[in-house]
Amino acid sequence: MSYTSLSEKDKKEMIAKIGVTSVEELFRSVPEDLRLKKALSVPPSLGEQELLSYFEKIRTQNKYFEYLSFLGGGAYNHFIPYVVDYLSSRGEFLTPYTPYQPEVSQGTLQIIFEFQTLICQLTGMDIANASLYDGASAAAEAVLMAYRLKGKSRALIARTLHPQYREVIKTYVKNMAIEVEEIDYSSSGEIDFEDLKKKIDQETSAVVCQSPNFLGVIENIEKISELAHNNQSLCTVVIAEPASLGLLEAPGKLGADIVTGEGQSLGIPLSFGGPYLGFMACNKDFIRQLPGRISGQTSDVEGRRGFVLALSTREQHIRRERATSNICTNQAWCALRATIFLETLGREGFKELAWQNIQKANYTLEKLSQLKGVRSRFSGSIFNEFVLQFSLEWTKIEEFLKQKNIIAGLNLEEFYPELKNCALFCVTEMHKKEDIDKLVEFINEALSEK
Amino acid sequence: MIREPLIFEISAEGKKAFSFPKLDVPLNKEILKNIPTRGKIEDFPQVSEVEIIRHFTRLSQTNHCVDIGFYPLGSCTVKYNPKINEKVASSSEFVSSHPLAPLELIQGNLEILKRTEELLAEITGMNAFTLQPSAGAQGELVGMMLIRAFHEETRNPRKIVLIPDSAHGTNPSSAHVCGYQVREIKSNQKGTIDIDDLSQNMTNEVAALMVTNPNTLGIFENEIKKITHIVHSKGGFVYMDGANMNALTGICRPGDMDVDVIHLNLHKTFSTPHGGGGPGAGPVGVNKKLEPFLPLPLIERKGKQCILNFSRPKSIGRVRSFFGNFLVVVKALSYILSLGPEGLREISEIAVLNSNYVRKSLEQDYYLKYQTPTLHECVFSDKFQREHGIQNIDIAKRLIDFGLHPPTMSFPLIVHGALMTEPTETESKRDLDLFIEAMKQIAKEAKENPEILKSAPHISYVRRLDETAAARNPVLRWSHSQGEGEEEK
Numbered sequence: 001m002s003y004t005s006l007s008e009k010d011k012k013e014m015i016a017k018i019g020v021t022s023v024e025e026l027f028r029s030v031p032e033d034l035r036l037k038k039a040l041s042v043p044p045s046l047g048e049q050e051l052l053s054y055f056e057k058i059r060t061q062n063k064y065f066e067y068l069s070f071l072g073g074g075a076y077n078h079f080i081p082y083v084v085d086y087l088s089s090r091g092e093f094l095t096p097y098t099p100y101q102p103e104v105s106q107g108t109l110q111i112i113f114e115f116q117t118l119i120c121q122l123t124g125m126d127i128a129n130a131s132l133y134d135g136a137s138a139a140a141e142a143v144l145m146a147y148r149l150k151g152k153s154r155a156l157i158a159r160t161l162h163p164q165y166r167e168v169i170k171t172y173v174k175n176m177a178i179e180v181e182e183i184d185y186s187s188s189g190e191i192d193f194e195d196l197k198k199k200i201d202q203e204t205s206a207v208v209c210q211s212p213n214f215l216g217v218i219e220n221i222e223k224i225s226e227l228a229h230n231n232q233s234l235c236t237v238v239i240a241e242p243a244s245l246g247l248l249e250a251p252g253k254l255g256a257d258i259v260t261g262e263g264q265s266l267g268i269p270l271s272f273g274g275p276y277l278g279f280m281a282c283n284k285d286f287i288r289q290l291p292g293r294i295s296g297q298t299s300d301v302e303g304r305r306g307f308v309l310a311l312s313t314r315e316q317h318i319r320r321e322r323a324t325s326n327i328c329t330n331q332a333w334c335a336l337r338a339t340i341f342l343e344t345l346g347r348e349g350f351k352e353l354a355w356q357n358i359q360k361a362n363y364t365l366e367k368l369s370q371l372k373g374v375r376s377r378f379s380g381s382i383f384n385e386f387v388l389q390f391s392l393e394w395t396k397i398e399e400f401l402k403q404k405n406i407i408a409g410l411n412l413e414e415f416y417p418e419l420k421n422c423a424l425f426c427v428t429e430m431h432k433k434e435d436i437d438k439l440v441e442f443i444n445e446a447l448s449e450k
Numbered sequence: 451m452i453r454e455p456l457i458f459e460i461s462a463e464g465k466k467a468f469s470f471p472k473l474d475v476p477l478n479k480e481i482l483k484n485i486p487t488r489g490k491i492e493d494f495p496q497v498s499e500v501e502i503i504r505h506f507t508r509l510s511q512t513n514h515c516v517d518i519g520f521y522p523l524g525s526c527t528v529k530y531n532p533k534i535n536e537k538v539a540s541s542s543e544f545v546s547s548h549p550l551a552p553l554e555l556i557q558g559n560l561e562i563l564k565r566t567e568e569l570l571a572e573i574t575g576m577n578a579f580t581l582q583p584s585a586g587a588q589g590e591l592v593g594m595m596l597i598r599a600f601h602e603e604t605r606n607p608r609k610i611v612l613i614p615d616s617a618h619g620t621n622p623s624s625a626h627v628c629g630y631q632v633r634e635i636k637s638n639q640k641g642t643i644d645i646d647d648l649s650q651n652m653t654n655e656v657a658a659l660m661v662t663n664p665n666t667l668g669i670f671e672n673e674i675k676k677i678t679h680i681v682h683s684k685g686g687f688v689y690m691d692g693a694n695m696n697a698l699t700g701i702c703r704p705g706d707m708d709v710d711v712i713h714l715n716l717h718k719t720f721s722t723p724h725g726g727g728g729p730g731a732g733p734v735g736v737n738k739k740l741e742p743f744l745p746l747p748l749i750e751r752k753g754k755q756c757i758l759n760f761s762r763p764k765s766i767g768r769v770r771s772f773f774g775n776f777l778v779v780v781k782a783l784s785y786i787l788s789l790g791p792e793g794l795r796e797i798s799e800i801a802v803l804n805s806n807y808v809r810k811s812l813e814q815d816y817y818l819k820y821q822t823p824t825l826h827e828c829v830f831s832d833k834f835q836r837e838h839g840i841q842n843i844d845i846a847k848r849l850i851d852f853g854l855h856p857p858t859m860s861f862p863l864i865v866h867g868a869l870m871t872e873p874t875e876t877e878s879k880r881d882l883d884l885f886i887e888a889m890k891q892i893a894k895e896a897k898e899n900p901e902i903l904k905s906a907p908h909i910s911y912v913r914r915l916d917e918t919a920a921a922r923n924p925v926l927r928w929s930h931s932q933g934e935g936e937e938e939k
Contacts, residue, residue, distance in 0.1 A: 010878075
């Protein structure tokens with residue numbers, strides 16, 4: 001297949017106009033010895049039918065969708081209203097570039113402005129940016145931002161922060177003069193306040209926690225922010241499951257200075273991990289240090305409202321090595337999906353989403369922890385994820401359930417070696433009561449089979 | 451055209467566009483006892499479904515996009531995005547895959563990633579690829595981290611990264627985020643790297659040179675082998691920004707130029723739609739020397755299966771959650787397979803033909819600072835028009851009245867008043883001619899009626915916007931009080 005649009009006659013005319021004898025001649029600046037003498041060794045071109053059958057063969061090697069799954073851990077299966085797919089697949093949304101020319105990009109810019117507003121409303125913060133890559137790199141950007149704001153070289157990150165987010169933070173700060181230290185968790189599954197008190201000092205730029213955290217437990221943000229502020233450091237809250245914000249108090253109201261996270265839950269399918277949607281919101285005083293694109297309101301020469309990419313003096317194309325971040329292309333289309341999702345669910349729908357998640361997850365937790373050989377590992381309150389510890393080897397239960405076409409939970413020992421035979425379960429509005437009851441029944445069976 | 455308000459301004463108490471099924475588990479209010487909950491989310495929208503559809507449909511119609519027309523943003527390679535790739539990527543087996551699923555249940559996804567890595571390695575002549583970086587700039591950062599990790603092994607990470615003055619802003623910014631100082635290398639009169647300046651600056655304090663090839667002027671760095679030799683001889687690495695790879699596919703390979711590390715932009719060269727600012731993907735390719743440092747995890751073939759290798763002690767670690775922008779990779783793979791070897795070569799040939807046709811057609815009307823032959827793009831400037839008080843921005847805004855998207859203006863910094871024009875290979879001669887005629891007409895207007903340029907655009911949804919005011923008095927979100935005070939005009 002070819003997607004070019006020139007006829008042979010066009011080519012001849014154009015070559016003549018340019019004043020060369022062949023297309024080949026246009027490449028005369030490429031030294032002869034560098035030019036490929038043979039065709040690239042890639043498979044021969046496929047027509048549309050062949051292409052579809054090639055991908056059919058590959059995608060049917062994926063068997064995951066045949067299973068009833070209770071996986072979460074930073075990627076959540078939520079219902080997406082059809083209008084999100086319908087609207088976001090319009091060419092006018094899918095095929096523009098970054099809105100460098102605002103007069104012909106008002107759709108994109110107004111939607112980003114609405115997205116920023118929605119993120120502020122959800123997080124309780126003053127301002128938000130247009131998006132970042134994903135929750136992990138957003139968390140890393142937040143650590144760098146706190147460093148720039150405070151000029152202090154230590155960052156404390158909760159061990160209950162998503163393990164991959166912690167890895168990415170460490171990769172990002174490795175070459176900066178920033179030292180990262182982890183704060184342990186307590187028996188409730190919350191941040192261990194004794195450990196935090198011990199480690200926080202005047203050199204700490206930020207305390208980074210996640211709520212609900214990777215163990216599913218809701219953190220006491222008020223208490224964390226108080227401790228952070230007492231040490232002149234910032235409280236950064238990472239939200240990996242924004243559906244929780246339909247019910248839980250906005251972090252901004254609890255003292256958070258920077259709220260960042262992953263917006264995948266807001267209308268973006270699991271997609272094997274990407275594209276996802278990093279977001280960041282903060283106190284308005286931090287505006288000059290906020291990374292990424294921002295849409296701002298202004299007016300045109302006739303006084304009509306319009307939107308532009310604002311405050312670009314923070315960004316790499318103006319400030320180069322002194323920019324707040326190197327980010328350029330971000331995740332605008334995913335932000336569009338989140339905007340459609342949130343506006344479609346609306347105030348009541350979004351609250352209902354959170355309500356169903358917390359109810360169903362707690363119902364499942366209650367049923368499962370009543371089984372003999374199962375205990376709830378942490379005592380803290382949960383949203384839609386929780387950790388169970390089993391009297392039997394988890395891998396055996398996992399295998400048993402797999403035979404029953406269930407992917408139960410995430411084996412936590414991989415991430416926390418001390419959490420032996422513990423698994424992280426996620427229950428959302430997508431799970432019907434009968435799915436949950438089936439899970440309970442089979443886990444019971446697995447445990448009694450030993 | 452109807453002026454579309456913000457959604458918050460059409461919201462009204464009690465409206466709904468969606469409803470969930472009834473909760474099917476017993477209600478338990480006890481669980482809320484120990485957690486801080488919120489009341490209603492203040493000012494959160496409440497609208498009907500038809501209002502949603504009209505809101506977004508009307509807003510969509512105010513966007514220019516590739517599906518509508520010519521989009522010659524230089525170094526952005528805004529080419530047509532084949533629709534079949536969207537269909538392929540929307541298969542439920544891809545879309546509903548959980549990234550932490552057991553590996554044996556997502557072999558298809560891993561096969562896609564691995565296959566794409568292999569094909570990109572062949573196209574670029576590099577040894578291995580990571581698909582984790584989410585965009586070009588993250589790819590640059592990863593590339594710099596790999597280089598730094600190599601130098602760290604010798605206990606001297608070095609201090610400086612050399613970057614030509616024609617480079618895109620992300621280059622110095624990425625080097626800085628990796629802890630390096632940036633030193634600028636001058637361009638010579640031909641618009642390429644000044645070899646003497648490079649030699650003088652290339653000391654053993656220099657970790658790497660970042661080079662874009664062809665550079666942002668569209669000029670191939672024809673002394674690239676000499677350049678890589680100079681850098682290597684002092685123990686440095688050569689990083690190639692592959693933003694302009696659209697000029698080279700099937701023609702020549704960065705690996706054969708002795709480049710050590712490269713990033714590609716799947717949303718440029720490999721035609722994945724840019725969605726108004728992302729998602730993109732910025733895969734990074736390396737030679738053997740840098741391979742041990744690639745981010746975790748690495749996907750490896752083991753018999754017919756793909757596995758994840760986490761035990762790589764020299765790796766820089768993880769730069770993103772999960773596997774990067776997977777669905778973007780699916781679309782790029784679909785594109786590569788539909789083109790095949792001839793098609794891949796054809797994109798460069800036609801991109802270069804189209805660009806040279808535009809250059810030739812306009813070189814009497816617009817100043818070209820560098821006369822050196824160019825490949826896929828060329829950088830005009832407003833020098834002729836400035837005599838009439840016209841700047842590149844006026845030319846750009848006037849183009850909008852012709853239904854065309856303007857070229858890039860923000861760089862390269864070495865061309866004052868730049869109009870960096872990249873037509874790409876997918877444009878027809880008719881579309882190129884429409885652009886050429888519009889540009890000629892505008893050049894004429896600049897002389898005869900400059901006012902029409904300064905007040906452009908005239909027929910767009912909004913007219914010229916006050917960007918200075920947006921910076922001076924930032925309004926970055928809607929709020930209730932602001933909404934009350936403001937009247938739609």
